[in-house]
Amino acid sequence: MTTYVEAIQKSLVLPLEKVANKVFTQKYNPLYYHGALPNLFLWALFLTGLLLLVYYQATLSTAYASMKYITYQAPFGNAIRSIHRYAADGMMIFVLIHLFRVWFTDRYREYRIIPWISGIVLFTVLFLVGLTGYMLIWDQDAVALTNVTINLLRSFPVIGTGLAGFMLATDLSGSSLITDYTITRMLVLHLGIPLLMMFLLWWHYLRITRPVTDAPLALVLMMVGGLLLVAGAAPVVLGDMAPPDFAVVAKSIHLDGLYAWPQQLALAGWNMGVIWLMVLAVPVGLFVLPYLQKKALRGQFARVVADNCTGCSLCYNDCPYEAITMVDRNDGSRFKRLATVNPEHCANCGLCVGACAFKAIDIPRCESKDVLAEIEAALAGQSLASA
Ligand code: HEM
Ligand code: SF4
Ligand code: SF4
Known part of the structure; x- marks a missing residue:
């Protein structure tokens, strides 16, 4: 985010949002609709x-x-x-x-x-x-x-x-x-x-x-x-x-x-x-x-690990960019459907990775195992600090 956007946010948007939240409550703030x-x-x-x-x-x-x-x-x-x-x-x-x-x-x-x-x-x-x-x-x-x-x-x-x-x-x-x-x-x-x-x-x-x-x-x-x-x-x-x-x-x-x-x-x-x-x-x-404006990371779209995919469609439902389609599979798997990512639509936002309970979808720049390792390291650091 560039500095002028931050300046607008601080001086105009956030104060306005605060007032609207007070008047309409956060749930019904018109600025959010x-x-x-x-x-x-x-x-x-x-x-x-x-x-x-x-x-x-x-x-x-x-x-x-x-x-x-x-x-x-x-x-x-x-x-x-x-x-x-x-x-x-x-x-x-x-x-x-x-x-x-x-x-x-x-x-x-x-x-x-x-x-x-x-x-x-x-x-x-x-x-x-x-x-x-x-x-x-x-x-x-x-x-x-x-x-x-x-x-x-x-x-x-x-x-x-x-x-x-x-x-x-x-x-x-x-x-x-x-x-x-x-x-x-x-x-x-x-x-x-x-x-x-x-x-x-x-x-x-x-x-x-x-x-x-x-x-x-x-x-x-x-x-x-x-x-x-x-x-x-x-x-x-x-x-x-x-x-x-x-x-x-x-x-x-x-x-x-x-x-x-x-x-x-x-x-x-x-x-x-x-x-x-x-x-x-x-x-x-x-x-x-x-x-x-500068382009975001390109070419690092989500990829499906077919062996782990159960065809549950959770990633499909959560993807905000219509980048996932569920296709019929005929690779001998006991599951009937497979998630497929359209790289043209994928924003590599990572939401599908969070949605999948089967470690069946990953983003190359941050694979689940690395993210988990980071979280565990952070948690370990926290418990050390509180000990
Ligand atoms: C007749 C006028 C318009 C109507 C009724 C309308 C309606 C909407 C609605 C309902 C959404 C989905 C919002 C959400 O899911 O949070 C949307 C998204 C969006 N609109 Fe409009 N819009 C209008 C005009 C415009 C204009 C003038 C622009 C900019 C030039 C614009 C740019 C966008 C963009 C970029 C999104 C995607 C934002 C996101 O995904 O968070 N729209 N619009
Ligand atoms: S990374 Fe984001 S855009 Fe790409 S498939 Fe997953 S949810 Fe959709
Ligand atoms: S959430 Fe995981 S298991 Fe379910 S369809 Fe998507 S990739 Fe496959």
Whole structure:
């Protein structure tokens, strides 16, 4: 572990963890369920999003009116909308905590590279879901956000016009305009990307033997309670919607910076090229991060001593990296199954050695007999000291 990681751990992570342990107790500390909680918020988003869809109408002339109906008239409309909004914020906050924790606990590279890379894709598409969600409101802020986003896309070298074209439709005179298609496409992205996320999550968990995808019930109730509390204390409102002038770019947008920070920077007058560099630096930086650190020991994977293996599967169940498979054996042994190690997946963590009661699996760098000898020597030293 490098010193700057230690410094972050001491000055930030451990004090925060201590406070959270006091508030929630160690068993229900949300910081320990950093992977499971984004899942919880995702389900809350699915459920409330489905309810919002009952009343939402995706056209230029009806989108704002339907949002107004949801916010001020539909039964529980405002509560559902508020929970949807705060669940989106909660998801982004916990994804950031999750990202940070897997990074500083060094569980993101080598054998964890698949969850890391898929995580970067999840993180990127999550931005798009949030962004399109804010556009769907179609109040004055949403119109401004759409305008700025189109300008940002246009400024992207070479493919910018094409990208912006996705948000526009061309009229008979050849001009590109914001039309009903703009809203329809934003809705398709807003609904379609979360479905894609389900597939990405399957990829995310592919190399994790037992991913902790659910938080304990008590923590789930605390989080849902928190969501309801915030939604009740600060219900979301709707901005103005005078007949919108699409040519006018607002001076500021009242949106949360978690999802719309590039647009906020554009409105603050930042150079578009610099904003794109900052936007792209996030996934690219995360992508190269695992390759900047030193590699762990390679080529020293676990190996099975076939004569001792009873096929009990304990090592298979304990291996966190899906590196062990149980295969049928036909070598004349009285046991039916044999553990087999896939060297490509093995992180030489040693858990299987601890799991095996038959001395049937070893790691060349620390064979069981040597570890036992060390333990015995240490115990002998201890008893001498206490004598
Ligand atoms: C939609 C957002 C995400 C969800 C729902 C999610 C969910 C999860 C869950 C449930 C686990 C298993 C945790 C455990 O067993 O302790 C996990 C592991 C992991 N995630 Fe995510 N994740 C998301 C985004 C990300 C992002 C943005 C990154 C980083 C770029 C990331 C990187 C990882 C890594 C490296 C692991 C393996 C850690 C380990 O094995 O201890 N994830 N994720
Ligand atoms: S050492 Fe054993 S438990 Fe660890 S990854 Fe390799 S096979 Fe799996
Ligand atoms: S725990 Fe030991 S005996 Fe059991 S399957 Fe694994 S290697 Fe074989």
